[in-house]
Amino acid sequence: MKFSAVDFTPALVTSLKNYDRKKFVADLMSGIIVGIVAMPLAIAFGIASGVSPQQGLITAIIGGVIVSLLGGSTVQIGGPTGAFIVIVYGIIQTYGLEGLAIATAMAGVMLLLMGVFRLGSIIRFIPYPIVVGFTGGIAVTIFTTQVEDFLGMHLENVPSDFLSRWWAYLGNLASVNVPTLVVGAVTLAIIILTPKISKRVPGSLVAILVVTAGVYLLRRFFSLEGVETIGDRFVITPELKAPEGFKINMEVINSLLSPAFTIAMLGAIESLLSATVADGVTGDRHNSNTELVAQGAANIVSPLFGGIPVTGAIARTMTNINNGGRTPVAGIIHAVVLLLILLLLAPLAVHIPMSCLAAILIMVAYNMSGWRTIRSMSRNRSAEVAVLWVTLLLTVVFNLNIAIEIGLLLAVILFLRRVTENVHVSVFRKELDLEGGDRQVSTLAEDHLTLAKGVEVYEIDGPFFFGVANKFDEQMRILGDKSLVRILRMRNVPFIDTTGLHNLEIFLASSAREGIEVILSGVNEKVYDSLEKGGIAKFIKQENICGNIREAVALANSIAERSADAVKA
Numbered sequence: 001m002k003f004s005a006v007d008f009t010p011a012l013v014t015s016l017k018n019y020d021r022k023k024f025v026a027d028l029m030s031g032i033i034v035g036i037v038a039m040p041l042a043i044a045f046g047i048a049s050g051v052s053p054q055q056g057l058i059t060a061i062i063g064g065v066i067v068s069l070l071g072g073s074t075v076q077i078g079g080p081t082g083a084f085i086v087i088v089y090g091i092i093q094t095y096g097l098e099g100l101a102i103a104t105a106m107a108g109v110m111l112l113l114m115g116v117f118r119l120g121s122i123i124r125f126i127p128y129p130i131v132v133g134f135t136g137g138i139a140v141t142i143f144t145t146q147v148e149d150f151l152g153m154h155l156e157n158v159p160s161d162f163l164s165r166w167w168a169y170l171g172n173l174a175s176v177n178v179p180t181l182v183v184g185a186v187t188l189a190i191i192i193l194t195p196k197i198s199k200r201v202p203g204s205l206v207a208i209l210v211v212t213a214g215v216y217l218l219r220r221f222f223s224l225e226g227v228e229t230i231g232d233r234f235v236i237t238p239e240l241k242a243p244e245g246f247k248i249n250m251e252v253i254n255s256l257l258s259p260a261f262t263i264a265m266l267g268a269i270e271s272l273l274s275a276t277v278a279d280g281v282t283g284d285r286h287n288s289n290t291e292l293v294a295q296g297a298a299n300i301v302s303p304l305f306g307g308i309p310v311t312g313a314i315a316r317t318m319t320n321i322n323n324g325g326r327t328p329v330a331g332i333i334h335a336v337v338l339l340l341i342l343l344l345l346a347p348l349a350v351h352i353p354m355s356c357l358a359a360i361l362i363m364v365a366y367n368m369s370g371w372r373t374i375r376s377m378s379r380n381r382s383a384e385v386a387v388l389w390v391t392l393l394l395t396v397v398f399n400l401n402i403a404i405e406i407g408l409l410l411a412v413i414l415f416l417r418r419v420t421e422n423v424h425v426s427v428f429r430k431e432l433d434l435e436g437g438d439r440q441v442s443t444l445a446e447d448h449l450t451l452a453k454g455v456e457v458y459e460i461d462g463p464f465f466f467g468v469a470n471k472f473d474e475q476m477r478i479l480g481d482k483s484l485v486r487i488l489r490m491r492n493v494p495f496i497d498t499t500g501l502h503n504l505e506i507f508l509a510s511s512a513r514e515g516i517e518v519i520l521s522g523v524n525e526k527v528y529d530s531l532e533k534g535g536i537a538k539f540i541k542q543e544n545i546c547g548n549i550r551e552a553v554a555l556a557n558s559i560a561e562r563s564a565d566a567v568k569a
Contacts (some may be wrong), residue, residue, distance in 0.1 A: 011074045023327060030325030031333025034077060037319050038064075038334060039341050040208045041364070042460025043230070043349060044357040045080040045473035048145060049088040051097070053341070053349060054236045055306050056080055061240070063310030066298040068331030070122075072290030073275040075226050077316040077331050078298055080365045084263070084309045087400045091259050093160060099212075101246050103256040107263035112296030114268060120288025123268045127414055129377065129388035130407045131269060132337050132370050136388075139369035139401060142361055149358035152180025152226065162216035162396050172205035178354045183451035187211050187359035199375065202319070204360045211356045221424045230357075231350030237347040240291045240339065263299070263309050271295050271312035278317050280324070282313060292343050315367070320362035387414060400465075423462030431555065432457055436449045449553045452560040454484030461492045464527075478527045483516055485556040489549055491522030501534040508539040517559050519544045521552035 021022040034394030038060050046056020060079035067078025091100045114120065144165055148155055155556055157166050163523045187207045230236070274320070275286040291511035298310040320330050374392075378385055387410045395403040432449040451457065488504075497502070511518050523531070528545070531537050537545075 001122065006116050006293075007120075007287065008293055009072070009287055009290055010070050010285070010294070010328075011072055012069055015329070017075055019329075024329065026324040027327055028333055030320050030323040031330040033323045033339055034316055035203055035334040035337025035341070037202045038077070038079060038313075038316055038338060040204050040357070040360060041316070042080055042338065042353075042363075043311075045082060045085060047230070047354075047357060048082075048085045048142070048361055049080070050092040050310055051100075051309055052236070052250075053232050054234075055308060055344070057300055057338055057342045058240065058305050059307035059310060060397040061335050062302045063298045064306050064331055064335030064338065066301060067294050067310065067312065067314075068328040068335070070290070070294035070297055071328065071331075072287030072294065073176045073278060073312070073317075073321050074277050074284055074286075074311045074327050075278050075317055075325055075330070076271070076286070076291065077320050077326075077334060078295070078310050079273050079313050079316065080308055081270060081311050081313050082142050082361065082368060083266055085145065086138055086312065086395075087259065087262055087266065088308050088400075089145070090160070091256075093260075095256065098246050099252075099256060100308065101306075102248055102252055103260040103263060104303040104307075104309050105246075105300050106253065106256060106260035107267060107309065108296045108299030108301075108478050110260065110264035110296070111267060111292050111299060113291045114264070115292030115294075115296060120268075120292050123272055123288070123292075125415075126269060126408070127384065127387070127411050129384040130411050131273065132373055132377065132389050132442070133388045133391025134269070134395060134400075134403065134407065135368050136267070136370055136374055137154075137392040138363040140392075140396050142365040142368075144359040146361045148457070149228075149354045150181070150184040150362060152177030152323050152355060153226065154228075160214070175464065179224060179226050179267070180228070180353075183211060183215060183227055183255070183353050184355035184359040184362075186214075187356045188363065191360065192365050200323075204363070207360065207433050208352060208356055212352045214494070215353050215356075216351045228354045229350060230352045230354065233354065234350070236346045236349055238343050240342065241306060241348045243301075245304070258401050258405075262401045265404050265408065267295055267299065267309060267311040267398070267486055268292060270314070271341075273316050274312035274314040277314060278321060281318070281321050294354055308401070315364075358411035360406075362560065383414065383417075406502055414511070419463065419465075423460075424459070426459045428457040428459070429455075432549070434458065434549070447475070449550065450557075451553065452557040454563065455487065455553070455561045456485070456554045457487045457489055457549075459489040459492075462506070463497075464490070464493050465495070466495040484560045485517045485519060486511060487519045487521055487549075487552050487556050489521045489552070490524075490527060493527055494524070496527050496530050498534070501530065502534055504531075505534075505536055505539060508536070517544065517556070519546060519552045519556055521546045521549045540561070 001497055010047065015137050023376065039057070042056040042060035043053040046053050048061065063078040063080070067076055071078070087257060088100060091103055095103070114123070141162065144162060147169055148158060156171055157177070160166055190207035190210060191203035194201060194206050215224065215227055215229070219227070236246070271291055275288070275291055279285055295311060300309050364531055373390065377388060390410065391407045394406055428451065430451055432451060434449060508518055523545060544555070546555060
């Protein structure tokens with residue numbers, strides 16, 4: 001299923017070519033384990049995002065199936081993740097559940113287009129400090145949102161912004177419910193201690209089973225009060241509802257464009273990061289464009305069933321790998337297990353304490369915070385560290401929309417700065433020192449070329465794009481005596497953009513007005529094609545476009561000498 005125009009090759013198609021019973025057994029066991037592990041996380045992410053636990057499960061089911069069917073990674077597990085809690089909660093508060101559904105579908109379309117236009121590899125080049133800043137800020141925000149349930153405060157009208165929320169917490173410490181706090185603390189202890197006993201059994205699953213059973217028995221036989229459970233706040237129906245559409249128009253699209261873009265970018269970053277991490281463990285190589293198409297499809301379908309945004313889940317993907325899953329079949333089985341849990345065991349989920357889920361999310365926040373990485377990177381005084389902290393603080397203090405937009409802007413600025421710093425425009429007069437690349441033109445040639453009086457060589461080392469166009473202009477202004485011939489040595493110019501073409505056109509036109517000949521040297525096919533399409537070739541004689549610097553200097557010296565003879569005559 002591969003098209004020449006679209007880079008779309010689902011990993012499932014290639015995985016099934018040599019599929020056998022041994023691989024199926026491994027995928028079956030892994031899929032069952034991942035499905036069980038995903039159950040409490042899906043419920044917790046759903047509730048923390050401001051929707052019902054049932055919607056969290058539906059998202060994991062729909063996302064898990066589509067990402068595994070269409071994705072470009074053999075082991076990626078799709079579903080709701082902690083990274084989306086902040087943005088989803090904010091969208092619901094502002095636009096309601098229907099607004100969230102539309103924004104999610106719009107994000108799906110954006111992700112789909114990113115994959116179709118082969119932007120997967122570009123997304124992966126977002127600077128690491130920005131990714132660390134995003135995840136660190138999201139972790140702090142997730143922790144902040146779970147404090148109320150962890151402590152059992154039951155506050156009314158809790159502020160949504162970070163500083164005001166913590167001020168409200170500090171002002172209501174007297175309302176902390178001790179039994180609820182104990183339940184949360186016991187949950188944390190079990191999650192932390194379980195890996196010391198067995199790393200194959202997830203601590204969150206053990207905690208949710210033990211704590212839920214304990215609270216149920218205490219409530220039933222010892223009249224324990226004050227510990228709120230899922231059933232006290234939500235109703236879970238054991239069914240998968242039929243898909244429903246939603247009303248959409250240009251006004252709605254315009255208002256939701258920004259949050260939809262945030263969902264799309266965050267989904268792309270997290271999914272491809274998860275797939276890359278998985279590649280490092282399995283030795284496989286995912287198709288980033290196919291993965292984006294799959295994530296787009298999942299986010300278009302998920303809201304039709306009442307789900308929230310879907311992305312690749314690093315923790316569940318690693319659980320899949322560690323338990324032997326090696327093909328997308330494991331991801332499909334994980335979704336089937338979740339569906340069976342929803343249909344058969346949903347009534348039992350109402351007994352899970354809210355503080356237990358809060359503790360699970362606090363551990364999720366701790367694990368995704370990357371505090372060790374932040375501490376290590378902060379020891380270096382550089383612009384990248386500043387970008388990390390700016391992104392983190394914007395995420396925490398303001399919102400993820402602003403952080404994503406400014407973070408991406410900072411990424412572009414960092415990239416341009418790095419590229420521009422490594423692009424040089426050199427000027428040569430009287431003599432040109434040949435470098436290794438031109439010595440291959442003739443083994444008998446000397447290492448230096450003599451430039452006749454009035455001949456200048458401008459060598460551009462790097463891409464001729466808008467970020468370095470000003471450098472070229474500056475060099476043009478720093479001219480001594482008026483030259484007769486100018487050689488643009490472009491052997492190290494891999495491409496030229498529209499701004500570069502515009503500056504080159506101005507340069508050629510001004511040189512023509514001043515009676516100065518211009519010669520181009522070492523133009524590669526890609527750059528020459530851009531010159532022709534941009535209409536630049538008509539400003540320069542065909543014979544003045546030379547294949548190498550020796551031809552260009554010989555032609556320039558000849559022109560300069562003829563001009564000098566003409567002046568003498």
